[in-house]
Amino acid sequence: MPQIETVSGPVDDGELGLFLAHEHLTLVTEQVHAQFPHLYDDEAIYEAAVEQVQNAMEQGVKTIVEPSCMDIGRDVHLAQRVAAATGIQLVMCTGVYGQHYTFLPQYFENRDPQALVDVFLHDIETGIQGTDVKAAFLKCAVDEPGVTEDVERVLRAVAQTSLKTGRPIMAHSQPATRRGLEIMDVFDDEGIDPRKVQIAHTGDTDDLDYIEELLARGPWIGMDRYGLDIFLPTDKRNATVIELCKRGHANRMTLSQDACATMDWYPPELKPQLAPEWDYTFLWRGVLPVLSDGGVSDDEIDTMMRENPRAWLTA
Ligand SMILES: [Zn+2]
DSSP states (O other), rough: OOOOEEEEEEEEEEGEEEOSSSSSOBOOOOHHHHHOOGGGOOOHHHHHHHHHHHHHTTTTTTEEEEEEEEEEEOOHHHHHHHHHHHHOEEEEEEEOOOOOTBBOOOHHTOOOOOHOOOOHHHHHHSSTTTTSSOOEEEEEOOOOOOOOOOOHHHHHHHHHHHHHHHOOOOEEEOOTTTTHHHHHHHHHHHHOOOEEEETTTGGGGHHHHHHHHHHHTOOOEEEETTTOOOTSHHHHHHHHHHHHHHOGGGGEEEEEOOOOOSBBSGGGGGGHHHHHTTTTHHIIIIIHHHHHHOOHHHHHHHHHIIHHHHHHOOO
């Protein structure tokens, strides 16, 4: 039976259960947190993460994929505390987000691209941030600026690490600029099996032609930003998922919220205006009942929330 690495150790894939396929315990600007720690209340960050995880577990969630990587504050020690306090199975990654979605820090900028592969391999084979917690997947990001030279270097290092280790890949994308297709171009060029690739944030668009074009390339797609109406309102996200299920694509989608129990990208007082419903359990309030009313079956919801994330992780 395939096993998946979690913060609490390897878990048989049959024990993964109901997933949230993309949520963050916290999102912090790493340099600011490291240099000006007085701006942060780490206990409050921990408590908010525990609260969100517990809320999700009350809905039956057993496993949360936590795709924080370099540049957005991956914190394995926080994850260990949250897992110990709640019993949640947290799946972590290694990878690079890219500062402003464009460039690498000097450390990697001025070294051979192999330096990236080496740190990714370390996190997969030895452990993350001084622990023995192994990265279960690889993460990269291509947003509005596109595949810059540095971003391409990350994508290729991620692909080469995946080829060496068999680990799957999650790629943050901006569908408005059809970045999913450019990501697949690089991965195809590196010889990656598209079943190992999840194109995150595909649900930020209701452009069905783009989504069909992307699906034809073979990856999983993340309908994973429910509650972030600033990118696409919930009713349009739901209509898109309903239509894709009608077209027989329930076996290609994951459902999640990309929610951050806390985040420092904006002053916290802006959250009620920007994304009032955005949390770990919005799916059960604003999404699953609407999908059911729209004709999506319980089996299809199960496929999207249990089977697809499991299949991607074990591809
Ligand atoms: Zn995310």
